Amino acid sequence: MDPSNLTSLPEYSSEEDPQKLSAFSNVPDRPATQTYLQKYSPLEWSGYFDREDDICIPGSNDVFHVYVAGSEGPVVFCLHGGGYSGLSFALAASKIKEKARVVAMDLRGHGKSCTENDLDLSIETLSNDVLAVLKTAYGDTPPAVVLIGHSMGGSVAVHVAARKAISSLAGLIVVDVVEGTAVASLIHMQKILSSRMQHFPTIEKAIEWSVKGGSLRNIESARLSVPSTLKYDDSKKCYTYRTRLEETESYWRGWYEGLSEKFLSCSVPKLLLLAGTDRLDRALTIGQMQGKFQMVVVRHTGHAIQEDAPDEFASLVLNFVSRNRIGPHGIEILGLPRPQQ
Incomplete structure (x- = not known):
């Protein structure tokens, strides 16, 4: 090549687009950390949620x-x-x-x-609380109700349903609690509770621990629910x-003993979600x-299915409502007109 021709070659200045210099320079921006x-x-x-309310129970100081x-x-x-919390x-x-x-x-x-007594977590008291809230909120003409309970709350839901005190009860969903497993695990419960981290310098540290060392796997849900606990x-x-x-041990066995038979005895449509x-x-x-109840195993979740897999949980709940034709006023048969408001 004639050296004199080199003067005709294009020159690249440092101010030109670096992407024209090399294909390797076309690197996407790093996401913000x-x-x-x-x-x-x-x-x-x-x-x-759309709103929060305090429901004062008449004749008591309970809110x-x-x-x-x-x-x-x-x-x-x-x-x-x-x-947990709501x-x-x-x-x-x-x-x-x-x-x-x-x-x-x-x-x-x-x-x-x-x-008046936050430590009275007997199954009778917890069941009475739920019935009192429903009564106070809806009076004598409640809309159709589908009870959902997780773990201890599942036991409460079953006991409430078994009492047949909700005239409009249309369905029962129990989340990851079974009598046999629950009763067998009670002897380990105090050890499990004491092994938890007990003190947190900040709420952020508590949220982090709940995901890394606690029972939750969904950071978004932990950021919502952990502060309220x-x-x-x-x-x-x-x-x-x-x-x-740890101070309510005297009530634990009452939550779970006889739970399976009570669950099976409830006449409304039933769904059991298990991990x-x-x-x-x-x-x-x-x-x-x-065929006395529907059962679904939700894999790849921990104990709190509704927190770890909320989209799947919501779909299962809505499918249950749809499959059992549960409308705002109770069980509705397709083809029949809805009751007048």
Whole structure:
């Protein structure tokens, strides 16, 4: 090549588009990284529920806190597990409210509810609380109600349904609680409770622990539900658990003994959601073979199915409502007119 021709070659300055220099320079921008506080910061319930209410029970000083979503359809009344709160159902409620009303209650000794005896978690008292809230909220003409209960709340839902005190009860959904497994695990419960991290310097640390070392797997749900399970201890200058479950051991066996037979005896449509097939006891295995209830195993979740897989949980609930033709006033047969308002 004639060296004199080199002067005619194009020159690249440092100011030109670097992408023209090399294909390897065409690197996409890195996504913005979340700071620790952003990743584990609390979320507001208002992004998921439509409102919150305090329900004062006549003749007592008991005030129960509820979160409400939706304006049409049957009432999906949600009862959380021991140590959780009504916000355990927040992510699922934001989906269910498109076709049904959702009411998630903070049980006695949990969340923002305040009662004369927060440590009385006997199954009788918890069941009476649910019935009192329904009575106060809806009077003698309640809309169709589908009871959903997770863990301890599942036991409460079954006992409430078995009492046949809700004239408009149209369905029962129990989430990851089976009598045989629950009773067998009671001897380990105190050890499990004591092994939890007990004190948190910040709410963000509590949220982080609940996902990394606790029972939750969904960060978004943990950011919603975990703050409502804590209270600030001024003397220790840290956050501790709102519910003192370790002091309620005398009530634990009452939550679960006889649960399977009570569940099977309920005459309304029933759905059992489990995180694993190994949790069915003998009575439920026989009942399931006889077609007495529907069962779905939701895999790849932990104990709190509604928090770990909220979209799937919401779909299962809405499918249950649709499959059993549960309308705002109760069971509706297709082809017949709905009752007048």
